[in-house]
Each structure stands twice: as structure tokens, then as C-alpha cells.
Amino acid sequence: GEDVEQSLFLSVREGDSSVINCTYTDSSSTYLYWYKQEPGAGLQLLTYIFSNMDMKQDQRLTVLLNKKDKHLSLRIADTQTGDSAIYFCAESIRWMNTGFQKLVFGTGTRLLVSP
């Protein structure tokens, strides 16, 4: 199947760390992504990780990948109110016999950051 699962909601206080979790299904996924959607806007790529990596850090963002368990997480350090948004996990899967790797998105996790 092509299911990417995430918890639907996460609430944290400003300054705390946020951890958003995701499980995916395709062990052959080459890339895994985190997209952010702010209210009334389209999705925007936040970060991605190549499948042969375990961790990627980018400023306040840390992505951890556990390929054995097909588990991906996004940690946001020092979470700010401006981080409130919906965060989508996505996996790339090879589309039939083409070279294209289509994206399958999770349901999204709504992050609410309170002052």
C-alpha cells in the first residue's frame, strides 16, 4: 500500500521542542520529505532526507530516519508561534516503470504553538 501515517494534532508551548512523527510504507523510497502548509496557502518544502542517511540537521530542524521501522520524525527546536501550521510527511515512490518518483503525502499534523 501507499499509506503514510501521521498523528493529526500536536500542541506545544513556545520555546519547547516539537516532535512530529510519521510512518511510511515503501522501503524503496529514495527521499523522504517534510512539507509545511500555512493557513490559506499551498505546501512548501521544509526539508528532506535521502534514504541512506539517518539524520539531517538544518538550523532548528532535525530529521531522523529509521529505515528498519520505516519511521521518520521532524524535531523543531525552540518552537515559535510562527511555526504553527500543518506539517506533511511525504515519501517518494517509483511510479510504475517511469523514472518519476511520485510523492505520497501523509494526512498532515496540525501543530499549535501557544505563547
Place this chain on the structure above:
Amino acid sequence: DAGVIQSPRHEVTEMGQEVTLRCKPISGHDYLFWYRQTMMRGLELLIYFNNNVPIDDSGMPEDRFSAKMPNASFSTLKIQPSEPRDSAVYFCASSLALGMNEQYFGPGTRLTVT
């Protein structure tokens, strides 16, 4: 570049009417995608084009939906006739090439069918 442009931003129509959603991808991008987002089903890929040619439309819900890309800078998604269950936010996205390349999303069209 102005990014991916979609119009209209909001559309309210009555059941049975034809709806046409428009998209202008980022100049030079080879791929164009149409997605639909609802609370119940999340984000679904409807169809994608490569160099103006539809590649996979397996995500298109039914024959009432059709998409075209007459040239590299314009695509339409048409619903005829529309039904209340088509109410959703429709996103267009484009990307530069195969593989990992980032998909750039438009702001979406919020469609309400009454």
C-alpha cells in the same frame, strides 16, 4: 518568478454546473501536478503532466474530471457536472525535473459546490 499561479482563488457554484480551474506553472518547469485536499481524504494526486503530456491520471476520481495542458505555461482542471462532494481545495504544483526535485505549490483554489 511569481511562483505557481492559480485562479480563481475561490469558486462557489451550484451542483450541476461546469467548473474550470486554471494553473500557470513556474516557467521552465517540466512537470505539472494537480492535487485535491479534503479533511476526509487528505492530499490526493489527481494527475500529472510531463512536457504538456498527461502521464498518469489514475487519481482522477471519475469521468466528470478532465485536465488539459495545451502549452507549457497553462493547465486546466475541469469538473462537469460538479457535485457537492467535489468541494475541496485544489492545488497545482510544478517541478523542474525527475527525481527528488522540489514541488512548488500554488496557493490553491477553494471550491464549494452547493
